[in-house]
Amino acid sequence: MLLFSIVIIPVLAAVFSVLLPARLRGTANLAAHGVLLVLAGLLAYRISGGSGIVAFGGVLRADALSAFFIFLISLVNLAALVYSRPYLQEDIDGGVLSVRQARGYDILFNVFAATMLLVPLLDNLGHMWVAVELTTLASAFLVGFYNTKASVEAAWKYVIICSVGITLAL
């Protein structure tokens, strides 16, 4: 249940980002990622007591290394979320971004968080490969978010380099 909720919370947050208005969205996202950090701490505590946790008939599995990575990812996620809120607000006030684009940012951020958290939890190397590729694809839109020359160029190079790397890893 714990592993499942770690993956499903960012997915739910992405869904809520589609539905909720701007003000509630910020609070909901902060709450979701705060809960994630707490769950990551709980996972680390449970793991430290003994062996790994398995869920879904062995599809998901957590050991000490995945607990470490989950904790790290959720910590960075929370920090990025706290930082990006006023950052984006400034761009919205300055007219660089529309409110709709900011919503897109929240959705992509949560999808990216979900794929990132999925990677250390999967028990099959092939599934893990797919999840890693999904992180690349989800974050590509975040890299090209501002849609300027530099960001589109960066996103293109990022996507191509990462895809070639991951293809060779297969």
Next chain:
Amino acid sequence: MTLFLLTGIMILTYAMLVCHRIPALIQNFRLQSLFLFLVTLDFAVRQKEAGVFVVAGLLLLVKVILVPSFLNHLVKKIKVDERLGLFLNPLLSLIAALFLTWGAAVFCAWLVSDSPVVVFAAFVVSITVVMVGFFIMVFRMKAITQIVGLLVMENGIFLLASSIAGGMPFFVEIAIAFDVFICAIITGIFMYRINKVFTHIEVHRLTDLKG
């Protein structure tokens, strides 16, 4: 039979290197995927496993029908110059590809020296296809050739996995097919954006971020 199909893949791989125009490249990619599908089908018939048939069907759906149609549609939509923009002319590309094939053969002979000729040929062909995919990505100018090169590399890896390792687990194959499709769509979207922001899709002119 398998040797015949492998030869087909090899010829189409070389044909990709000598073509000048984008539709021809996409068409060659489609044919190469079709031959890859036939190889997988042949494998499935001999193995008599339902899972392999499904994988072959997915290959037909994604790489032969959906992705090339999407790329063709995209090329028509952005109305870009049809020429590929070669850094290296077809003859030199072909010679380079022959050297890559020779290198692959030497490497495979060193790796799997005492195996049947079909396995050896499949190994050489798949490594060559991966190398040629790389080659297309590096020595052609347009962004779309990088997408096609990536897909060609993916084809090569698929061939390697299905002929040497006897295929990957069923769910992994399905996930990879899905993933390839998503990847093609997303790179397509970015190509569309590049065309909108820069008014061209020539990758060698994207130099703002050079260190």
